Amino acid sequence: MHPLRSVIEAADLAINREDFDALMDFYADDATLVVMPGKHATGKAELRKAFVAIAEHFNHTLVVTQGELVVVEGGDTALVLADTRVKATLKSGEAYFAERKATYVFKKEPAGRWLCVVDNSYGTDLLQPSAVR
Amino acid sequence: MHPLRSVIEAADLAINREDFDALMDFYADDATLVVMPGKHATGKAELRKAFVAIAEHFNHTLVVTQGELVVVEGGDTALVLADTRVKATLKSGEAYFAERKATYVFKKEPAGRWLCVVDNSYGTDLLQPSAVR
Numbered sequence: 001m002h003p004l005r006s007v008i009e010a011a012d013l014a015i016n017r018e019d020f021d022a023l024m025d026f027y028a029d030d031a032t033l034v035v036m037p038g039k040h041a042t043g044k045a046e047l048r049k050a051f052v053a054i055a056e057h058f059n060h061t062l063v064v065t066q067g068e069l070v071v072v073e074g075g076d077t078a079l080v081l082a083d084t085r086v087k088a089t090l091k092s093g094e095a096y097f098a099e100r101k102a103t104y105v106f107k108k109e110p111a112g113r114w115l116c117v118v119d120n121s122y123g124t125d126l127l128q129p130s131a132v133r
Numbered sequence: 134m135h136p137l138r139s140v141i142e143a144a145d146l147a148i149n150r151e152d153f154d155a156l157m158d159f160y161a162d163d164a165t166l167v168v169m170p171g172k173h174a175t176g177k178a179e180l181r182k183a184f185v186a187i188a189e190h191f192n193h194t195l196v197v198t199q200g201e202l203v204v205v206e207g208g209d210t211a212l213v214l215a216d217t218r219v220k221a222t223l224k225s226g227e228a229y230f231a232e233r234k235a236t237y238v239f240k241k242e243p244a245g246r247w248l249c250v251v252d253n254s255y256g257t258d259l260l261q262p263s264a265v266r
Contacts, residue, residue, distance in 0.1 A: 028207065028208055029208075030207060030208035031207045031208065032205055032206060032207035034205060040205065042207070068260050070259045070260055072165055072167060072173065072251050072253055072259075073165060073251075074161065074163060074164045074165035074175070074238065074250035074251040074252075075161055075162075075163035075164070075240075075250050077210060077238055077240065077250045077251060078251075079212075079236060079238050079251040079253060081236070081253075081256070081257045081259050081260055082260075083260055101256075101257035101260060102257075103212060103214070103236055103256075103257065105207065105210055105212050105238055107208075107210060117207035117208050117210045118205050118206075118207040118210060118211075118212040119207075120205055120212060120214075123214070123234075123236075123256070123257045124214045124234035124235075124236065124256045124257055126203045126205075126214050127201050127203055127214055127215075127216055127234060
């Protein structure tokens with residue numbers, strides 16, 4: 001199992017628990033999150049704000065998990081492709097479920113720790129934003 | 134237009150002309166190419182060998198071009214999502230055409246030049262290799 005699986009699973013746990021301090025430790029200082037197609041957040045202050053808004057949007061019921069995961073390493077960088085599952089109960093009471101083909105980029109620090117530099121859960125659907133759920 | 138578009142178009146031209154010396158200049162020394170699902174080449178010697186084999190496989194008629202392109206930068210790293218078109222005439226005389234949702238990772242050198250560190254034209258289809266053409 002690639003070490004990035006447990007890193008990503010720990011980050012998901014932090015999202016699901018709304019532990020944003022712990023969550024920020026998984027990101028590089030200048031990381032970018034694709035909040036939704038066309039809307040990016042860059043740097044920990046913006047990322048944190050975006051995650052707080054996402055938690056609120058999903059009425060504090062968000063559960064993110066990963067299915068299959070493929071890692072392609074090149075030098076100190078890794079491209080991660082993942083079956084990301086997003087589950088929640090919306091404020092309307094409606095159940096929300098989306099399975100996304102996500103793309104994450106991680107960088108290995110000299111000390112060996114992986115940090116996320118690009119977090120794009122929409123994957124290549126950004127090429128056809130109408131396909132995004 | 135993001136500067137990476139012209140970088141990628143120049144790399145495509147080098148592929149189409151089979152100018153593998155010029156092509157290698159677009160890659161970091163430790164870059165990884167996904168040759169096909171499950172088969173990776175890492176480092177310029179392996180990459181060059183893979184591109185020579187690909188050119189031969191496509192009977193020296195390979196034409197790679199890009200359609201839409203989305204770039205997400207995080208720090209000195211960029212995730213590129215691209216509609217990559219692969220066209221060729223196979224040895225059998227049959228026409229080959231594939232449109233792939235590709236994922237490329239580039240790193241900006243201190244001098245400002247972008248180098249490819251992960252070249253995965255299969256994108257998130259690596260999560261379901263049976264979908265790959």
